Amino acid sequence: MDRLGIAVGIIALAAGALVASVVLSYTSIKQETILVTREPERQCKTSSDSEGNVSTACNWLIYTPNEVFVNEDNLLMLKFNSADVANRLNPGIVYCAKVNWFRIPFMSSFRNVIKATPGACIN
Secondary structure (H helix, E strand, O other), X not given: OOHHHHHHXXXXXXXXXXXXXXXXHHHOOEEEEEEOOOOOEEEEEEEEOOOOOEEEEEEEEEEOOOOEEEEOOEOOOOEOOHHHHHHHOOOOOEEEXXXXXXXXXXXXXXXXXXXXXXXXXXX
């Protein structure tokens, strides 16, 4: 194969991965009634590249009796208010939460809370 064919293949593979991520993000959305058991916990990870540039990414862990959720900004879902969502969650209160993605325990991957409103979900 020539270089053009390889470049086209790489671009097609990247585009396919992006489309799959968008489809999975939107098709995995569910509404669930959750009981918050404690204050959301802010978690930050700092990393640096080979040039010494440092970046920090933060999210919030939300604890319930059956599962831990993450609350983080998400470009694909156009969600940029994770701090506001975390600020509105109070222990002992039941919320109807819109969540997406999947829980993968061995990868420490949590489902993301997109939106939460007080009260149980009405299906």
